[in-house]
Each structure stands twice: as C-alpha cells, then as structure tokens.
Amino acid sequence: MQTFKTTGVCAKEIQFDIEDNKIKSVNFIGGCPGNLIGITHLVKEMEIETAIAKLKGISCKTKETSCPDQLAQALESYLNQ
Numbered sequence: 033m034q035t036f037k038t039t040g041v042c043a044k045e046i047q048f049d050i051e052d053n054k055i056k057s058v059n060f061i062g063g064c065p066g067n068l069i070g071i072t073h074l075v076k077e078m079e080i081e082t083a084i085a086k087l088k089g090i091s092c093k094t095k096e097t098s099c100p101d102q103l104a105q106a107l108e109s110y111l112n113q
C-alpha cells in the first residue's frame with residue numbers, strides 16, 4: 033500500500049495499490065465520498081500512465097488542483113521512485 037499526502041484539496045491522503053503497472057485499489061481519506069468512490073471505481077485496473085493522462089491537470093472550482101489531479105501526482109510520484 034502506497035500513501036500520498038495531498039495538498040490543496042479536501043481529501044487529506046490517498047492510499048493506493050499497484051500491481052503489474054495497474055491500479056488495484058485507491059482509497060481517499062476525506063473529501064467528497066460519492067465523487068471519490070466513483071473515481072476509485074473508474075481507475076481500478078487502469079494502467080498507471082493512462083490514469084495520469086486522464087486525471088492530470090483537472091482543477092476543482094477556483095483551486096489549481098483537485099482530488100483527481102492529486103491522484104495523478106501520487107501516481108507520478110510512485111513511478112519516479
């Protein structure tokens with residue numbers, strides 16, 4: 033299980049598992065439950081690079097980031113380890 037501390041969003045943390053370059057599970061701590069549960073279901077079994085391409089750069093209202101963008105950053109951080 034990987035853990036990523038978020039910044040600039042309501043969710044405080046993202047926990048995720050990767051296996052064979054695919055997302056096996058994602059859990060957001062905090063944030064908007066319905067939207068975040070939806071995101072976790074959509075990215076399950078998705079290739080890491082595909083998820084990053086789809087989620088990176090999404091903003092939330094007036095914020096420069098969002099929970100999906102933070103997940104993309106978490107996945108990028110995982111790839112750069």
